[in-house]
Amino acid sequence: MAKLFVCSGSQSEINGAPGKIKILPIGHVKSQKGDFNVDEESFRLMKQTFQERGIDIVIDYEHQTLEDVQAPAGGWIKDLSLEDGAIVAKVEWTPKGKQYLENKEYRYLSPVVLVRKKDSKAIVLHSVALTNTPAIDGMFPIINSIEIEDYEGGNSMNILKQLAALLGLGEDATEEQVIEALKALVEDAKKLKEKAVNTEAEGKVVANKVICEMLGLKAGAKTEDVAAAIIALKNTNTSNTIETEFKALKERLAQRDADDAVLMALKAGKLTPAQKDWATEYALKDPEGFKSFVEKAPQGVPMGELEIETKANKEDSFDEATLRICKQLGVGEEDLKKYGKDVR
Template sequence: MHDYLTLKSREMEVGGAPEIISVLPLGHVKSAKGEFDVDGESFAAMKAQIAQRGVDLVVDYEHQTLTGEQAPAAGWVKELFLDDGQIKARVEWTDRAKAYLENREYRYLSPVITVRKADSKAMGLHSIALTNTPAIEHMEAIVNSLNFEEGGHNTMNEFMKKLAALLGLGEDATEEQVAEALKACVEENKSLKESAAEAGKQQQPPEDDKVVANKEVCELLGLKAGAATADVAAAIMALKGGNIGGVNLVEQVESLKAKLADRDAEEAVEMALKAGKITPAQRDWAKGYALKNLDDFRGFVEKAPQVVPMGSVGGSEPLALKADEVDEATLLVCKQLGISAEDVKKYGMKGE
C-alpha cells in the first residue's frame, strides 16, 4: 500500500542556511525502504508535479506535513534543477529555520518521494524535511529518516492496521492479504445487494396476478368478482373472437344467416314459379340468382312478364312433355328463351 518512501540526504552538515540544497542523486539508490532509480524522467516528473500543484514545494520539520500534526514551514522550494549528477533545489528559508540551521540545531535534509511500483523509479517529490535522525550510515547519497515510520507517525501504516483489524486480519497482515480480504468483502456486499433486489422483485405480484376490482365487469364476462387481469383479458379476447362458453358464435351466426338466405331464396323462387314468371327448368338458375342478390331477383320477378299460363305450373314439380307434342305453355316459355319448337322436339322429347 506504500506508494512513497521517506528519504534523507547524505550525512553531511548543512553549514548555515544554504540557498541551494541537494535533493536526490541520479542513479540507483538503496535505502531501508527498498531500492529505486532516479533519472531524467524522474526529474521531469517531479517538476511537472510541482507545476501542476501551482504552489511552492514545502520544506517542513520532521515530516509533520505527512503526519497531520501542526506543520509549520521551514522553507519553500522555489526552483528544481539538475546539476553535477543530482537533483537540486533552490530554497527560500524562514527566519526560524535559518536560525535552526545556523545554530546547528538541524543538520540533515530528508525528501519524501513517490516511487512507481512498475519499475521502482522515483516519479514524484512530495516535500522535504529538516531532521536529525538518519537511519542508515555510510550512505553517500541519501538515507531514510528513522523517526518517520518506526516512531509510529506513519499515517498510512496506521490506517493499514485499522483496515486489517476491520477485515478480521492481524496487524502483521501483508498488503496483498488486506487487498484480497477487501476484495472479498466488496464482492460479498455486491452479492447481498443483488439477492435483496431479487427478493424484492419476487415479493411484487406479477402482472397476471393483479385483480380487477370492477365487480360488474367481471360478472358481465361470466367471471367471479376480483378475477385476475389475465382471466379478464382472456374473456374479452374470446368475446372479440365470438367464443362464449366454448361456442363459436360467429360460425353459428354465419350458418344461421346462410340458412335464412336459402329459405328466403327458395320462397322467392316458389312465388315466381306460381306467378308464371319462370318455368320449372329455370329453378336452379333462379335459386342461384336469389341467393346472390335477393332484392335484384325480386325486382326481376316483379317486372318480368308471365311466361307460363296460370294453372300450368305445379310449383316445385317440373313440367314434362306430353308424348311427341309440345304444349302451349312450353312453347311460350321457349319463345321467351329464344328456343325454337324444333329444338324442343329434337332435344326435349321423352325417350330422346
C-alpha cells in the first residue's frame, strides 16, 4: 500500500527566487519515516499523475497543506522535468513567497511524496514546503483531497473502506471480501433485470395465433397492436352499418315522396293511371322537375275518387331500423310521424 512521506534527507537550499528548482535527487533518499528510492520511473509516474490531475502542485509554508489549517501558497509548480540527475520543478512564485526567498526568510524546500510499498519507490509528488526546519518529527498525514492508486494493482485503503461500508461490510473487510460482495451484487442486479424483461414480454405478447391471423397480424403480436386492430375493426363496422342504414332510409323516404307526388298528380287529373310507373321514376330522379311538370300539365283526366294509396299513407309506426337511424340523427319518433313525408 502506498504511504506518504515528508522528506528529511533531500532538502534543497534556495538562493533568491529561481524559476527552476531541484525537488528530488535520483537515487536513494533518506527520510525520518523510512528511506525510499527515486529513479526515472518515479519521474514518469509523478509527471503522469501531475498531467492527469491537470492542476499545479502547491508550494506551501511549513507543510500547512497537510494540516487542517489555512494554507496559503508561496508558489506553484507548473511543470516537472528530469535534469542533471534530479527531478526539477518549474515554479511560479507568489509575490509574498518571492519576497520571503529574496529576504532569505526561507531557505529550504521539503517535498512530500507518495511511496510504493513493494519497492519503496517514490511515485507521486503531493506538495512541496518552504521551511527552515526540513526534518519534521512525527509527520505522517493521511491525504483525502486526492485520489491515488496503489500501483501494486488494488485501490487505496480509503476507497476499500468506503466500498465495504456501502456493501454493508465491516471496516476490517479484506479486498477479497469486498470483491465477492460486489460480484454477488452484480449477479443480483442481472437477475432482476432479466426478470423485469421477461415479465414485460409476457404482458405484451398475445399467445392466440388464430386471433392474430384473423386481424391480419403476425403470431405473437403485442397486446397493444391487437387492441388497436380490434378497435379499428369495430369502428369500421359500426361506421359502415350506420352509413348503409342511413342510405336505405333516405331511399325509402325518397320513394315515399315520389309515390305521394304521383298520387296527387293522379288525383288532380294531370296523369293517367298508365303513366304512373313513368311518373314515379321521373319523380325519384328529379323531384323538382316532376313538380314543375305537374304544375304546367293540363288536366286531362276527370277528377274523381282514385283508389290508389301507398303503404306510407297507412303507416302509423316505423320499423326499428328507421327509428334507430333517426335517433342517431337527432330526430324523435313524434317528429318523424309529424314531418316524415317531408324528409329527404
